[in-house]
Amino acid sequence: MQGVFDDACFQRYRGLVTFPCRHLQTHAIFVPNSSHAVTISPGTKEKARRAAALTLRQISRQDQGGNVEISSTIPIGRGMGSSTADVLATIQAILDRFDVAWSMEEIMHVAVEAETACDSTLFSQVAVLFAQRGGIVLEAFDRALPKIDIISVDCEPSATVSTLDFEPALYNEFEVEAFKPLRSLLRRAVRQGDAGLVGKVATASARINQRFLAKPRLDELEKIAAASGAIGLQVAHSGTLVGMMFDHLSPNRDVSIERAAAALEQAKFSFTTFAA
Amino acid sequence: MTNLQTRYLAEFEMPRVVPLGPNLYAAAFFLMKLLPARYILERALERGDICEGTHICETSSGTFALALAMITARMENRLTIVSDWALEPTLKRRLVELGAEVEIVTQAHPHGGLQKARLDRLNEILAQSPSHFWPRQYDNPDNPRAYGSVAAKLVDRIGQIDCLVGTVGSGGSLCGTASYLRLLFPDMVVIGVDTINSVLFGQPDAPRLVRGLGGSVIPSNVDHTLIDEVHWLSAAEIFQATRQLHSQTGLFMGPTSAAAHKVASWWAAHNDDKTVVILMPDEGHRYADSAYDDDWLNSKVPRWRSVCSDRPVTITNPHADLAQWTRLEWGRRPRSDVIAQSL
């Protein structure tokens, strides 16, 4: 879910709830050297380099040089939060190397500064509604999201999207109000461990997002989802991916996933399946 | 003007959620119109349509006037309410005490009735006020838009909702709440409750006794394409239902709440696997001398105690002459389609 949400004092923020996927990971190692500059390999990861420099300055080691080696299985530019993972892994690698412990808030503060907008990837114990540009938690839900299996469909395999390349969505007044019931239903869904309701919230958010970064063939995917017994669709609001969601605890799960996979195959979608 | 000055009654805006049966919930408001009134005023302040010295004017003989007067009691702005003889003396005294100027129209317009006469008077007042704001609850899209927070409370407390039942006056509450809930539950059934002789869903226009629902003109805030099913009730059925709702559930609510409850109970009993929510717009105090007064009822609606209606008759032509509880499968059609298809 992604939209605009009020904090407890009616202050309005852009916010999101990220869907975690434990199969996709990023590792970083910081190897200090005698230079005064930080390098990153691969060298294209500019946001991670910025995060490394900011972290070193924060712990008063701004003259420390070194190289951060990043290895990741997260696809780039698909809206899966690859750069947030790079940034977080980099910060943590430096903190580990110098045996410094930071609170989550301190880490997120540097991450947002390095990245401008980042996912709530760090918060894995409980689901949070996170202000991706303010770096603050608007609401921590009671528990983690219920277990959900995903068939990840790439709607535009040839395109990549950078979160910062397109204008943040300008929601109309109806949409601004609509995020209130979405947030409330998600709160209830988490509280009750109800995967089906999570699916409804994700689908509603996906539909609202069509006005801003339309996923081609979303209607077709909705039909396949409904016909196969999926609980909903989640989208990368700043990416090209659509996730078909399945209740991990449902007795019909395997049948549903098989049915959906067959239909996707037939409709020539490219997809990957991730178990919860 | 800060949020604090318009939102201090926020605790009164939200409905209480009352479980009435295994699959039936009431959303019982203290005074539902506080919510759209506050939202409309707040948006107008934000857009600069209301500033210091802006004269706020509205035509209403009921709850919307009261809500406006309650919220503007702490503002410096003048508030004028244009109304007619139907404004009860108690309500008029409250409006005046809240600082509103109340204008009573006595002469009906030769063609447009009292509704038109009130509008004409309102337009005269607007023309005399260089800086004015007219909330226009019947066609201001901020009225339905105000109901996002009601949808939020309902899903937080109830979860999945399969059917929403409410009376239709301006259309703001039912259509607003339904449009938000449908984002989450696209298959949710929406049932509009109207009264016989109201043009909103195609009945021929004629005098009506129950206020709050129905009308002689079609407000643009009624989005007919959201409605799955329409029910019409007679005044006698509505007043009987009001007293039964009170005596059987303890809920002391206005007649429109009871009208919605009557239809919803029937639907919920026939769809016991579906969760049904009823919008109940106001409490019963305002009707102590009418719907809750036997003498008043006996004189106005002698049959109120004896009407016997436990199920609706189904019709396809909304223009039919009706005397009792009737239902039509609207099917999310535009009003013009329903009228054309029934000719």
Ligand SMILES: Cc1ncc(COP(=O)(O)O)c(C=O)c1O
């Ligand atoms: C008592 C009462 N019930 C129901 C309604 C209908 O609500 P809406 O105008 O949102 O359709 C009104 C509207 O004024 C009302 O005053």
